[in-house]
Amino acid sequence: MSTAIVVGATGIIGRAIVERLIQDESISVIYTLSRKPGGHTHAHPKVRHAFLDLRASAQNMAIGLAGVSGTYIFFSAYTSVSDPEEMFKINNDMLTNFLTAVEITGATKSIKRFILTCGLKQYGCHLGESKQPMVESDPLLTDDVGGVKWPANFYYTQQKELAQAASKHGFEWICTLPKDVIGYAKGNFMNQATALGLYCAVSRALPGSVLPYPGSRDNFYSFNTWTSSDLHAKFCLWAAKATEPGVGNNVFNVVNGDTETWQALWPRLAERFGLTIPDAPFTTAEKSTDSSTFQLSTVQPLAANARALGISKDEKVSTPAIIDVKIDFAKWAKRPDVLEAWETIRDQYGLDQSAWDNATWDFMNVAFGRHFSTVASMSKARKLGWTGYEDTWDSFDRTFRILEEEEILPGRT
Known part of the structure; x- marks a missing residue:
C-alpha cells in the first residue's frame, strides 16, 4: 500500500486530487495539508489533516510535518498577489521551504514521485500570443530568448528546484501544465x-x-x-504510478483533449x-x-x-x-x-x-x-500511454x- 501527501488540498486542483486518491484502493493514507486546522472538507478514514503554513520557514514547516510521509506528493499550492516580484518570491519560497522541510524530517526517503502543478503561463500565454499549438519542447522564456528580456516566471525556478531535490534524494518528479481549470472547491x-x-x-x-x-x-x-480539475486529478494519479519509460522527470501539458x-x-x-x-x-x-x-x-x-x-x-x-x-x-x-x-x-x-x-x-x-x-497539445502524454479525455x-x-x-x-x- 502507498501513502500520499496533497499540498494545497483545499484548492480546486488539490480537492479533486484528494477525491481521486480516496477512490484508489492502493492508497492507504492521504495527508492533506493547509493553514486551516481541519481545513479540508473530506471526511474519510483515509484522510488525515495536518497544519502547514507554506509561508513559514522550512524549520517551522518541519514541525508541522513531523510523522508525515508519502510515496507520492502532489504539490498544487499557489499564492496570487498583485506585485509580480512578490508573487515570484512567495511561490518559489513555498516550494523550496517545503522541500527543505521534508528533507529535515527525513520524509524524502519514502518519496517515489513528486507531482508539481504549474500551468500554461509556462509558454507566456499571459503575455500575448504563443506559438500554436503549445508543446512541451517550446523554448522557455528565459534570459534573452528571441532577443527579449522576459519577465521572471516562477514556474521555471520551481521546476529547477524540484529537479535538483529529486536528483539529490533519488525520487522522480513530474510537472503538469493545466489551462484555465474548471472545477469547484468550497470557499475558492x-x-x-x-x-x-x-x-x-x-x-x-x-x-x-x-x-x-x-x-x-x-x-x-x-x-x-481548458482543463477539468477532475481530469487533471486522474492525470496526476496516472503520472504518479505510470511505469512507461520517460514519464518520470518530465513536464506535461494537461488539457481536456478537445479544442x-x-x-x-x-x-x-x-x-x-x-x-x-x-x-x-x-x-x-x-x-x-x-x-x-x-x-x-x-x-x-x-x-x-x-x-x-x-x-x-x-x-x-x-x-x-x-x-x-x-x-x-x-x-x-x-x-x-x-x-x-x-x-x-x-x-x-x-x-x-x-x-x-x-x-x-x-x-x-x-x-x-x-x-x-491558446491551444496546448496532448501528444507527448498520449505517446506515453495517457488516454484521458473530457468534453x-x-x-x-x-x-x-x-x-x-x-x-x-x-x-x-
Missing part, C-alpha cells in the same frame, strides 16, 4: 466557471434576459483548450441559463462605458520562435498584445443595475456573497479580451450544477 472562487456562471445568472435577472458576448470578434472565433471556441460554447451557455443572444455582437459603433482596452507590457511570446518560424519581420511579433473587451467584467460587476439584480437573486436563493466579492473579474477580462488562440462543455455544465447545489448560483427552475 479562482476559476472561470464561477465568474461566468454569475455573469449568466445576473444577466437573466436583468431586463430582457440577454447574454451579450463580452469579448472581441477575434476572441469569439479563436480556438482554446473549443466561444462561438460553439456561447449558444449552449445561453440555452442552459435561459438566455437569448443579441444579434450582431461585434458591430457596436461606439465604445460603451463598460468597455476596456489596454496593452500588455511585453512583446508577443511568438518572438521566442520568430526566427525558427520565419516570422521575425512580422510586426505582430514585436508588438505587445491588446486586450479588448466590449464588457469589462470588473466595471460590469459594479454597475448599480447589476448590483441590484445580484442582491435580489442572492436574497431570493440564499447565495454566497463572498462568491461575488471574490470572483475573478479581472482574469475574465483577459480571457475574453485576448485576440489569439469541455461537460466540464462547465457539471461545475455549474455543483455551484447551484452549493448555493453559489441560483438553482434552475
